[in-house]
Amino acid sequence: MLLMEQEELKLLEDKCTQENPPACTAGCPIHVDARKLMSDIQKKDLKSALATLQKKQPFPGIIGRICDHPCEDVCKRRDVGSPISIAALERFCVQNQSSNSPKAGMIPEKSQTVAVVGSGLRGLTVAYDLAKKGYKVTLFDKADRIGGSLWDFPKNQLSPEVIVEELSVLSRLKVQIELNREITRLDLADLQEKFAALYLGLAKQSADAVELLGNNYDLDPVTGATAIKGIFGGTLADNDSPIRSVADGRKAAISIDRYLQGVSLTASREGEGSYESKLFVNTQGIEPLPAVSMSNEQAGFTVEEAVQEASRCLNCQCLECIKACKYIESYGSYPKKYLRQIYNNNSIVMGMRHANKMINSCSLCGLCAEVCPQGLDLGEVCKASRVTMIGKGKMPPSAHDFALRDMAFSNSDKFALARHQPGCNSSSYVFFPGCQLSASSPEHVENVYKLLMEKLTGGVGLMLGCCGAPADWAGEQDLFRRNWEVLAAEWERLGKPQIITACSTCHSMFQTKFPNIVSLWELMADMELPGQEDMLSGGRVAVQDACTTRHEPSIHNAVRKILQKLKYDIEELPYSRERTKCCGYGGLMSFANRELAQKIVEDRISESDVDYVAYCAMCRDRFASKGKRTWHLLDLIFSDDLEQAAVKPSVGFSYRHENRAKLKRKLLHTLWQETPSDQEEAYMSINLQINDRVWGIMEDRHILIEDIQQVIGYAERTGRKFTNPDNGHSLAHYRPLRVTYWVEYEPQEQGFIVYNAYSHRMEIVEGAHE
Amino acid sequence: MSNTPKQTEKLPWKCGKCGGELERGLVKASYLGNDFEVQELKCLNCGLVLITEELALGKMFEVEQSLEDK
């Protein structure tokens, strides 16, 4: 999916059910927003509650007292307690808040006339709905009052005063009422002439119906249209459900309105009447609560009782991904909305692309797809959008620049290497430790490599480098491909050995590219491990599964098996294995949106108090950087100071480069007995004094030691700098490529004290007269 | 983009290359193919330009970000 097309957007949007109505609303034949009603009642805002009812109900005072509430049958509260007493709460509302019906004059009048014959709930609804739309409605009834069977309800349920009061709205809507008017077949032609449309409130197959229309009283089930043009009916099924009668009337009113406007009667009418909502609601873990009972059944709920009952409402929503993903949560809405924003962002030709940062902030971890009942993967969309942005040259250059330079470093001569095992000229295996483990814990790479050479036969080669994940995450497909081609060529040169990965990200990047790769953990799970015998009990640890292993159960199992061998007690985090959470490094989130990536760490480390074990170097370092005691799985195998290993601070960016370079030099030296030709640049020998404050600034601003060395080297060589005569400081800048670095420093005998460093990407074109 | 410091505020820096005083003057800046002329501090004598930390991380950063999203 490179460019998201309209249809594709629709398909994706449809997967997100959040905007679907709650079960109660979908189950209500006229779609009263009971969820909103519950929240109004909770706030004791009866005015708003009544408005909520009025939005859908023609005569709330009547319906609120007699509704047979099919909504309650489907209310989700039934899974955890009993359904919300929606009908009783409606009654509470209309008993305690008098209606202020629509005022006449607020409605634009139409010239067309409609005759409504019969004034039961159906006819009343037709009259009300059409009058509200501005039609000139005349309501006929053969009786001497309107209301039909409404008068049959017990007085204590629906009193005559209420009926009169509620139906008075019709006069305010200027509905003409003609009582004692029986309409016979003879009158029909006359009515057809006088009125633009007719509604006949006749029971199906009733004597009246036959008398009036003969065989023509066959109703279209969707529209209520009869075989005669301009004549509509309302009784679609025999039902005496009050609320379904209202729905019948509404359906006819919609048809009549459409008929009079000359538009299609049948187009998109699927949403009318009761239906089953697609909204997914997870009721797991919700405490069951029984219905609140009324102290006085006759009088109905008291205010307190009503508030209490309404408070049982689950406020049904899906939000599964929002509960799981801080990124989705942090943008304040839900995927359906984001999809639209991303789509618009991709379609902009001129103007601001407001969703760039959002697209670049996703960790592409796939958790959303896992928790979404429909499997919507927002990460996939973000990833595809990045590719599109790169393709159009619209990717903000600052978003991934630093990470891509880090990758370039790892694949430069300074780190990259591919060798057979010392003393061998073929390889059955090749160990690919990855760039991040080599940067965080170079000693473990050495330990593991030695262990593998000892345990495996047929030669274990070594390949150092970066798998290309940063390019993939950044949407740089070409760069990723080129990088992979280089790796593949080296691997072929080694004789296509089986690749052993130590990093889950490398593993996921290679998965589809190289045949038959195996993770270090799967191998180790079946190996005798150093230090295993003298282990007593390791204690309790919680496992941080790497997000790039989401669909690798064999790795999850292997890691747990290793921990068991080491006699650790394992606690599973609420989100683990295929539902694990990213540490905020995935997808280069931490470069595009640092604040969010920090929050994600804080959220993840608060899931349990026990010490964590990670098997991704970035997870380990990021958790430790926020003070969470976290081991790398290899620490538990190789470290002789576990206390220190648990709290070891994360290696700063500068030292990540240095560690990789040193590792390569060391291995070349100790294993292959080679003295690497060190062609260090002159600036690299510049000695710097950097205190913790400045160190923090550099980490924050992604400024490396080598950047600072280059600035000072250049300034001291050319004299292009500023000086402060008061304190002897110098301020200089240098632009190696795309970023200008500024350093404030002071020369010392042995080197330079660094006081400050900052950078900008904008280029200054310096004056010509130099 | 220049964030004019109060007239009285005097930066302690002198040009280290030629010893010249710094003053505000027109400077050409460019980013992602957009060129501007802005008032910045530079050496009266040799033209060396000084971008302060405040400017780099404040206004300049904002302009960079909005150009990147264009």
Ligand code: SF4
């Ligand atoms: S719990 Fe509330 S929102 Fe959900 S179906 Fe019941 S009344 Fe509607």
Ligand code: SF4
């Ligand atoms: S891929 Fe991961 S970070 Fe991105 S939206 Fe899905 S769950 Fe959130």
Ligand SMILES: [Zn+2]
């Ligand atoms: Zn000068």
